[in-house]
Amino acid sequence: MRLNRALFNWLMGISLVCLLSSCVGDDKAQLYRTTRLMMGTFVEITVAGNGPKVKEAAQAVIAELARVEKLTSFHQSSALGAINDKAGVAPVSPGEELLKLVNTSLDTARKTSGAFDPTVGPLSRLWNFSGGDPTLPDRQDVQRATAKVGWKRVALDAETGTIFLPHEGMSLDLGAIAKGYALDRAKEVLTKYGVSSALINAGGDVLGMGLKQPGKPWRVGIQDPRNPRDIVAVVDLTDRVIVTSGDYERFFTKDGKRYHHILDPRTGYPARGVQSVTIVAPDGVTADALATAVFVLGPGQGLEIIESTPGVEGFFIDSSGEVRVSSGGTEIFETRGR
Ligand code: ADP
Numbered sequence: 001m002r003l004n005r006a007l008f009n010w011l012m013g014i015s016l017v018c019l020l021s022s023c024v025g026d027d028k029a030q031l032y033r034t035t036r037l038m039m040g041t042f043v044e045i046t047v048a049g050n051g052p053k054v055k056e057a058a059q060a061v062i063a064e065l066a067r068v069e070k071l072t073s074f075h076q077s078s079a080l081g082a083i084n085d086k087a088g089v090a091p092v093s094p095g096e097e098l099l100k101l102v103n104t105s106l107d108t109a110r111k112t113s114g115a116f117d118p119t120v121g122p123l124s125r126l127w128n129f130s131g132g133d134p135t136l137p138d139r140q141d142v143q144r145a146t147a148k149v150g151w152k153r154v155a156l157d158a159e160t161g162t163i164f165l166p167h168e169g170m171s172l173d174l175g176a177i178a179k180g181y182a183l184d185r186a187k188e189v190l191t192k193y194g195v196s197s198a199l200i201n202a203g204g205d206v207l208g209m210g211l212k213q214p215g216k217p218w219r220v221g222i223q224d225p226r227n228p229r230d231i232v233a234v235v236d237l238t239d240r241v242i243v244t245s246g247d248y249e250r251f252f253t254k255d256g257k258r259y260h261h262i263l264d265p266r267t268g269y270p271a272r273g274v275q276s277v278t279i280v281a282p283d284g285v286t287a288d289a290l291a292t293a294v295f296v297l298g299p300g301q302g303l304e305i306i307e308s309t310p311g312v313e314g315f316f317i318d319s320s321g322e323v324r325v326s327s328g329g330t331e332i333f334e335t336r337g338r
């Protein structure tokens with residue numbers, strides 16, 4: 001893989017996140033750790049214990065994440081890419097797994113009034129945040145790309161098992177849910193291998209399984225969006241997933257204005273009003289999809305959705321740096337002085 005400077009710098013930032021987020025607290029347990037560059041980020045796998053079985057389980061997780069990447073990648077050739085290639089031409093049979101994931105994405109779009117929209121592909125391509133060298137596009141190009149976005153137009157036929165994007169230039173981008181899905185798959189793999197204690201950090205999307213050691217939970221830090229080396233809150237992560245969507249992960253500034261990778265599908269521009277939102281949920285898909293969606297919606301509507309979703313809590317830092325926490329979140333998010 002060719003890494004340009006912007007992507008390299010970004011990945012280095014993420015690697016710091018990994019160190020911070022997985023190393024809060026002491027570290028006396030026997031832990032096996034391995035890190036891979038995949039899914040556009042560093043993935044750090046920590047399994048409690050040692051010996052061949054533990055290594056085997058970690059290798060199986062890596063293989064599973066690679067398989068999910070091959071299914072969902074927006075930039076590399078993938079099953080998802082095959083659907084996009086046939087936009088405006090013909091329906092595609094992507095297989096049961098991808099069909100289900102797209103269906104879940106469309107459900108999330110429905111529940112969030114389109115704030116989460118898996119058809120943001122034309123905008124993702126235009127802004128090019130995940131490609132490496134993003135620049136401010138022309139307003140007309142933004143309008144043109146926005147006109148190609150619209151989850152309601154996706155024709156998913158569950159009976160024939162096909163997906164059709166009816167207009168040329170439409171494209172699906174599952175970047176806002178794929179890492180969460182990968183974490184859910186990884187959990188299944190670990191369970192199959194008899195692992196009950198592990199932490200997987202996929203670029204800040206973190207799965208915590210079991211306890212780090214008897215009586216000691218895995219502890220994960222939430223970064224300060226304006227000083228990402230500082231932690232604003234800490235969470236005990238036992239059998240849950242934590243995901244943060246932030247405006248500091250992939251961004252550039254132009255004329256004093258910050259442009260980042262979470263786009264408002266209604267305007268075609270980066271969503272405003274929030275610096276970061278962290279979601280804790282029982283599973284990765286829910287956490288990842290909701291983090292992106294409520295980032296776009298902001299704390300007002302965002303908190304309403306969080307409150308009405310069972311088992312989910314949220315932690316917002318709004319554009320002025322104020323913290324807003326869902327009602328059950330005060331017990332989960334241990335805030336630190338800022
Ligand atoms: P990250 O992947 O950096 O953890 P997110 O989960 O919030 O962050 O996903 C952001 C990615 O999702 C973007 O890079 C883009 O590919 C895609 N995306 C951006 N805006 C939206 C949106 N409103 N709805 C769905 N996907 C989006």
Ligand code: MG
Binds near residue numbers: 245
């Ligand atoms: Mg997301």
